Amino acid sequence: MPAGEPEKRPDPDALLALSQRERSGRLKIFLGAAPGVGKTCAMLQEAHRLRAEGGDVVLGLIETHGRAETEALAAGLETLPRRQVDYRGQVLEEFDIDAALARRPALLVVDELAHTNAPQSRHPKRWQDIRELLDAGIDVWTALNIQHLESLADVVARITGVTVRETVPDVMLQEAQDVVLVDIPPDELIARLKAGKVYLPQTARRAVEKFFTPGNLTALRELALRRTAERVDDQMTEILRQKAIEGPWASAERLLLCLFPDGSGDALIRQTARLASALNAGWIALVLARPGDPEQATAADRRATEAMRLVETLGGEVLRLTSADFAEDILRVARRENVTQILLAPRPRGPIARLLRQSLPEALSARAGGIAVHLLPLSGPQPAAARRRLDALRRGLAGPGLPADLGLAVLATTGVIAIGHALAAVMELPNLSMIFLAGVLICGTFRGTRAAVLAALLSCLAYNFFFIEPLHTFSIARPHEFLALVIFLVVASLTGSWTGRIRAQARAALAQTRGVEAQAAFSRQLSAASSAEDVAWAMVTQVHGVMGGKAIVLLVEGTELLPCAAWPPEEIADPVEMTAARWAFEKGETAGWRTATLPNLRLRFHPLATPRHVVAVLGYEPPDRDQPLLAADEAKLAAAVEQAAVALDRALLVREAVKAAAMQENENIRDALLASLGHDLRTPLAAITGAVTTLQRDETDLRDDQRDDLLDTIGQEAARLNRFVANLLEMSRIDQGVVKVRRDWVDVGDAIRLAVDRARKTHPGRQTRVSLAPDLGFVRGDQELLAQVVFNLLDNAHKYGESEVSVHARNEGDAVVISVTDDGAGVKPADLERIFEKFFRAGGTDRRKPGTGLGLAICRGLVRAMGGTIKAESPAIRRRGTRLIVRLPLAELPADLTRDEEAR
Secondary structure, three states: OOOOOOOOOOOHHHHHHHHHHHHOOOEEEEEEOOOOOOHHHHHHHHHHHHHHOOOOEEEEEOOOOOOHHHHHHHOOOEEOOOEEEEEOOEEEEEOOHHHHHHHOOOEEEEOOOOOEOOOOOOOOEHHHHHHHHHHOOOEEEEEEEHHHEHHHHHHHHHHHOOOOOOOEOHHHHHHOOEEEEEOOOHHHHHHHHHOOOOOOHHHHHHHHHHOOOHHHHHHHHHHHHHHHHHHHHHHHHHHHHHOOOOOOOOOOOEEEEEEOOOOOHHHHHHHHHHHHHHHOOEEEEEEEEOOOOOOOOHHHHHHHHHHHHHHHHOOOEEEEEEOOOHHHHHHHHHHHOOOOEEEEOOOOOOHHHHHHOOOHHHHHHHHOOOOEEEEOOOOOOOOOHHHHHHHHHHHHHOOOOHHHHHHHHHHHHHHHHHHHHHHHHHOOOOOOHHHHHHHHHHHHHHOOHHHHHHHHHHHHHHHHHHHOOOOOOOOOOOHHHHHHHHHHHHHHHHHHHHHHHHHHHHHHHHHHHHHHHHHHHHHHHHHHOOOHHHHHHHHHHHHHHHHOOEEEEEEEEOOEEEEEEEEOOOOOOOHHHHHHHHHHHHHOOOEEOOOOOOOOOOOEEEEEEOOOOEEEEEEEEOOOOOOOOOHHHHHHHHHHHHHHHHHHHHHHHHHHHHHHHHHHHHHHHHHHHHHHHHHHHHHHHHHHHHHHHHHHHOOOOOOHHHHHHHHHHHHHHHHHHHHHHHHHHHHHHHHHOOOOOOOEEEEHHHHHHHHHHHHHHHOOOOEEEEEEOOOOOEEEEOHHHHHHHHHHHHHHHHHHOOOEEEEEEEEEOOEEEEEEEOOOOOOOHHHOOHHHOOOOOOOOOOOOOOOOOOHHHHHHHHHHHOOOEEEEEOOOOOOOOOEEEEEEEEEOOOHHHHHHHHHO
C-alpha cells in the first residue's frame, strides 16, 4: 500500500450482516407487478430444474387457484400435507410450519408471502412463518405482488382505487438474498385474464373493469421495476462494502421525520419510507408531543403508538420527544443522530398565529445550518384550517370529564355572583371583574384548561347580565363597558388557559416523578434481592403496581420453565400459554398477546435475556386486552424486564458461586482427607508391619525386652489407628447431626481429671499441670463427651507444645471456663479460626506432626452441641504458645442433688 494512502478495510456492519445471513437460510422472492404474471409458475419451473440436479426440494404450500398449468407444474415434487383448521364451522387448509421444521429440507417453496393465517395459528402472517424457517437454516422460495409491500399500500390504493388489506414489511424484501422480477406486458396479462387463465370468468370480468386496466398495470409495473432496481443497487453496495472497494456512492443520507400524534401520520410515514428506499438512506421517526395532562393525552398517545409500530414495520427507528420548544429540540436530536434531511408536513395556521410567531418549518429552516428541511404534502384532500380548528375545539369540549368541568364552572360562577351581590350590598365597587377572574383561576387550578375556558365564558355572560347596565339583559349601554367586557373575556381565557396548562404540566411532572420513584424503588428491591425467587416476586409486584393487570414469572431450570412468582398469587399459565412461554425462552423474542407468535392468547411473554442466556420469562396480561399497550407502557415494561434480567443473572451467578465454593471446599476436604489417610494410616501401618515382620523372622534371636518393645510399638500404633478412625467416625456423626448429647449434671472437675489421666497414658513422657478452682460448678451435658473434648485439647497441646501443658478451670460469671495452654510456637492470628476446620493444621502442608486435623473440629462440634463456645488465643496476645478456651453455661443443681453433694 503506498505511503500516506489510508488503509481500505471492509465495512464491519456489512460483514456482520453477511455473517448473520450465512447462519440463516437464504430467501428468494419472485416479485410480480400483479396477479397472473406467472410468479408461481416461474418458481415451480426453477424448483423442477433444481430437483433434476439432485437438490432436496419440497413444496410447503402452493396456491393453484384452479389453474391447470400450475397444478401440472406442482405435480412430481414432494409436497407437505396441509394443516386442517376449524374456523366458524369451516375447515381451512393452512401451511404446516411444524411439519416443515420436522422435514427440514434444503429448499422449501411456500407460495403467497402476504397471506394471513387462520386464527389460533402460531403466527398471524405467513411471512412470519417464513422468517422462522429462515432462522432454522432452511432456504425458502416465495412469491409476492408489488401491491402487498407495506410502504406502497397507499400508493397502490390511490392508483387503482383498491385498498390492499394484506401487506408485507419492506424489510422482508430488503433481507432477501435474491429477488426475481416476473413481468409480462399489460396487454398480454389482460389477454390471459380474459382467457380464464388467472381467475374464473365472472371474477375475471370484474377484475378487468376494476383493477386490471392498462393504466393501473403500467403503474404497478413501474413500481415493481423501480423497487427491484433499488434492491439490486442495495446488493451491489453491500458487496462493495464487504470487499472494501471504493464505490461510487455518495455519503450516506439520514432522514428525520417529525410526526405529531394526529391522523395524518401513516401517509407521512409511508412517503418517508419510499424516499429513504430511493435514497438508500436510514431514517428516524420523531414523535412530537407537548407536556400536558396524561389523561388528556391518552388518545394522542394511542395514535402515536400505532404510528410507531408502522415505522418499525417499514424499517425505521422511533424516537419520542416531549418539548415546549420543538425547533430547538428537533435540531438537537438531528445533530446527535447525524441527520442530513428533516421531513415534516405543514400544519394549518390561522392569520393571528402567523403574525405572532414563526411556523415550525420556518423556525427549523432559520436554525438548521447544513441540515435540509423538506415539507411533505399530505396525500388526499385535507380539511380547511378553520374546520380543523373547529374539529379540534369540538374534540376538546366533548372529551372525557366534560360534565365535571362544566359543573365546576357553573358552581364557581354561581359562587362569584353571590359574592359580588354581597359585596355590592355593603360597598360600592367600580369593577367586579377581578372576582370573576378568581373563579376562572379556581377552575383552571382544580380541573384544567377546559374548565377554565368554560368558566371564562360563563363569567363573561354572568358579569354582563348581573353587573353591567342595563341589568338582567345581555345588552350593553356604554361602549367602554363593552370594551372592558371584551378585555375581561380575553384576559380570563388566557389566564385560565395558562393556569390549566401549568396544572397539566405539574400533573405530568408529578406522574413522571412517581414513575421515577417507582423505578428507583424497584431498583432498590432488586439490589436487596438475594435469590432468584426474591427477584421474581419483586418483578411481578412492580409490573402489577405500575401497569396493572396480571403478571407471572417462569424461571429457567435447566431446559424447563417452572412457575416462580405470580400476581395475583393464584395466577397460572395453561398449556397453550406455556407453549408461547417456551417460544419466548428458546427464540429470545416476545410471544403471545398482540405479537407475531400466538397473538390471540391472553398473556404476552417477554424473555428476560442477558448476554449469556435467557434466565426467565415474564408473562403479562394487561387490564384492557382490547387496546394495545401505549408506547410509554411498553417502555416501562421493557425497562422492568431489562432490570430484572440483570438482577436475576446476578442472583444466579451468586448461586453458582456458592455452589462452586461448596464444591471447592469439598475438594479441599477430600484432598486433606486423602493426604491424612496417606500419612496417618501409612505411618502406623508401616510401624506395625515392620514390627510384625521382625517378630516373624527373628523370633528365636530376639531378647525378651526387644520382643516387648516391638509389641508395645504394635499396641501404640494400633491405638493411634483406632483414634484416627474414631475421630473420622465422630466427625461424620457431628456433620450429620446425629450426635446424642445427654442433658445430665456434669462435674467439670471429674471430666477434666478423666481426660488428664487418659492424656498422661497417651503421652507418658509429657508433663500436664492441672489447676481447678475449689468452687468449680456443674454444667448440663454429657460427661464422656466433655472428657473427650478436654482430651482432644490436651492431645493437640502435647503435639504442638514443647515441654509442659497446663489445664485451668474456673467459674466466670454464669459460665465455667476451661483453658488448655501449651508452650509451643503458637498460631498465626490469621489461622485462629481456621484451626477449628476439618483437616486444617496450623503447620500448613508440614505433615511431620502426627494427627489428622480433626481433633479441634470435633471439639467445636461437641462444645456447640452442649451449648458452649470455643476459641483460641494467638501469640499476639500471649508471648508464647497457644491457649484454647472453652466456655460452658453453668447449671444449678436440684435441691436433692445439692444435699447429696454436701453430704458427700
